[in-house]
Amino acid sequence: xxxxxxxPRYLITVTGxxxxxxxxxxxxxxxxxxxxxxxxxxxxxxxxxxxxEVTDKGDVPEGYKVSRKEKRxxxxxxxxxxxxxxxxxxxxxxxxxxxxxGTQYFGPGTRLLVL
Amino acid sequence: xxxxxxxxxxxxxxxxxxxxxxxxxxxxxIYNLQWFRxxxxxxxxxxxxxxxxxxxxxxxxxxxxxxxxxxRSTLYIAASQPGDSATYLCAVPxxxxQNFVFGPGTRLSVLP
Numbered sequence: 001x002x003x004x005x006x007x008p009r010y011l012i013t014v015t016g017x018x019x020x021x022x023x024x025x026x027x028x029x030x031x032x033x034x035x036x037x038x039x040x041x042x043x044x045x046x047x048x049x050x051x052x053e054v055t056d057k058g059d060v061p062e063g064y065k066v067s068r069k070e071k072r073x074x075x076x077x078x079x080x081x082x083x084x085x086x087x088x089x090x091x092x093x094x095x096x097x098x099x100x101x102g103t104q105y106f107g108p109g110t111r112l113l114v115l
Numbered sequence: 116x117x118x119x120x121x122x123x124x125x126x127x128x129x130x131x132x133x134x135x136x137x138x139x140x141x142x143x144x145i146y147n148l149q150w151f152r153x154x155x156x157x158x159x160x161x162x163x164x165x166x167x168x169x170x171x172x173x174x175x176x177x178x179x180x181x182x183x184x185x186x187r188s189t190l191y192i193a194a195s196q197p198g199d200s201a202t203y204l205c206a207v208p209x210x211x212x213q214n215f216v217f218g219p220g221t222r223l224s225v226l227p
Binding site for chain 2: 048058059102
């Protein structure tokens with residue numbers, strides 16, 4: 001089944017404790033992206049990747065890191081989480097970014113609480 | 116910088132009604148526009164993607180139109196059903212097709 005998977009789905013952590021949220025897609029998509037969703041602020045893009053080893057900042061990249069060493073994986077790293085990073089995080093992928101093959105497929109989301 | 120707005124913010128209709136959701140964007144130089152559905156606590160499901168060269172796209176009871184020059188898109192839902200209750204979001208990529216901007220969404224309730 002074609003899908004985007006994220007792990008963990010739920011995570012409670014403390015300020016400053018490094019964490020990684022994994023994202024994997026099995027559709028051979030070139031484009032992958034991370035978003036956060038907050039009440040009243042909507043969905044905002046954190047980072048995106050057009051292909052392996054190619055990543056770029058979205059609208060809210062502060063406090064986050066990403067890597068794209070393999071086509072299928074795009075982990076989101078919080079080196080030193082803070083309470084303002086408490087949010088619902090989504091990973092998404094598409095065949096070719098914002099083009100005619102740009103339909104984005106979303107993962108189920110990761111709900112993060114930073115105490 | 117691209118900004119996307121959606122009207123109305125919320126909508127409640129009786130089952131069977133036809134309805135229209137609106138999406139506006141400030142920069143008309145877009146590659147495409149995508150409509151999504153989000154159920155509470157769930158991820159987003161793609162409904163329709165309209166290319167910049169297209170005027171409309173249809174899937175079942177859904178029809179999305181795009182007017183680039185005026186910076187508007189509409190999502191038409193025919194014969195609404197309670198199962199259509201969800202939040203509907205539109206999104207556009209930037210000029211390079213990479214950075215996506217989402218609208219705030221329209222929360223739809225279809226009453227039986």
